[in-house]
Amino acid sequence: MKKIGIIGVGNMGGAIATALCKNKYDLILSNHSKKNLEKFENFENIKTTTSNIEVAKESDYIILAVKPNIYEKVINEINEYLTSDKVFISIAAGFSIKSLEEMLPNRKIVMTMPNTPAMVEEAITAICPNSLIDEKEIQDIVEIFSSFGIAQVLDEMYFPAFSGSCGCLPAYVYMFIEAASDAAVLNGMKRADAYKFIAQSVLGSAKMLLETNLHPGELKDMVTSPGGTTIEGVKALEDNGFRSAIISAIDASVKKSKNMGK
CATH class of the missing domain: 3.40.50.720 (NAD(P)-binding Rossmann-like Domain)
Structure with a gap:
């Protein structure tokens, strides 16, 4: 080299x-x-x-x-x-x-x-x-x-989509970790423990996706037992526009990326 x-x-x-x-x-x-x-x-x-x-x-x-x-x-x-x-x-x-x-x-x-x-x-x-x-x-x-x-x-035609998603995504993930930690603290967990446990959960989830090559929906379904705690949380996320918010955030970032070079 x-x-x-x-x-x-x-x-x-x-x-x-x-x-x-x-x-x-x-x-x-x-x-x-x-x-x-x-x-x-x-x-x-x-x-x-x-x-x-x-x-x-x-x-x-x-x-x-x-x-x-x-x-x-x-x-x-x-x-x-x-x-x-x-x-x-x-x-x-x-x-x-x-x-x-x-x-x-x-x-x-x-x-x-x-x-x-x-x-x-x-x-x-x-x-x-x-x-x-x-x-x-x-x-x-x-x-x-x-x-x-x-x-x-x-x-090069895919760079705005890459920039708006992968370039910006760490910020969105940190916001998710912070919000999830706030919820854990609200329910009695120590702040330091909340950050550690939730960050490891995010890391492990991403690693599972990369190493199993399973569809994200399939991995989600593995966690959501009928009538269980996870599906209750999934419903709450959907009620509050979780997916729509993520799509809108990345779409806004992609549009900004496309306009930066003009």
Whole structure:
């Protein structure tokens, strides 16, 4: 594997760098603040710098992990050092392949969308290369992003749906966990226990779906005994528009995602 550069090691960039470091990738990291670089300074396979240009010069794969509002500024800074053999990787929402190619014409570009569980190496990442990326480079990029979760190549037309669902979903899951914990506390459970028990229940439920490949409805039916406590709760959720609220939330996020690149 060639050298990987990451510009910006905040929450997402730092999570990616940590995962790649554990997997012994050869890295160079830059950040405007030295503080975010300190935890990476003692690793043999990592070089740190405050120079984005240095990262662009020395890397084969360059991941830009800064806030979307300064994307164009950083791209302009490193543009002349992104030679045609290097691969530029975007992780920001709101940029299409076309908009990135307008800033970086005739360059190898990959649009990606990881979500925040990258911080615990459980991300799901969508990957969309432009026409200049070859098969070996696609394999390398899938391997890079698979080091902190699951990564899959996805056609650009599906990115708004991916962003609005998988990109935003962690927030909705945390809201669910918080609300479920409030209900447990209302019924006498300690707050710390409620968070732990409910989070583990969410984790286990997701793992069951992934590992059994059963339909979610079938797994739900396994829990809902006739006349039991679960079906009573399911009825209450349906009475309060649970499914409709989730569909509306994701649909709103998808629409926002589609409009961000305009």
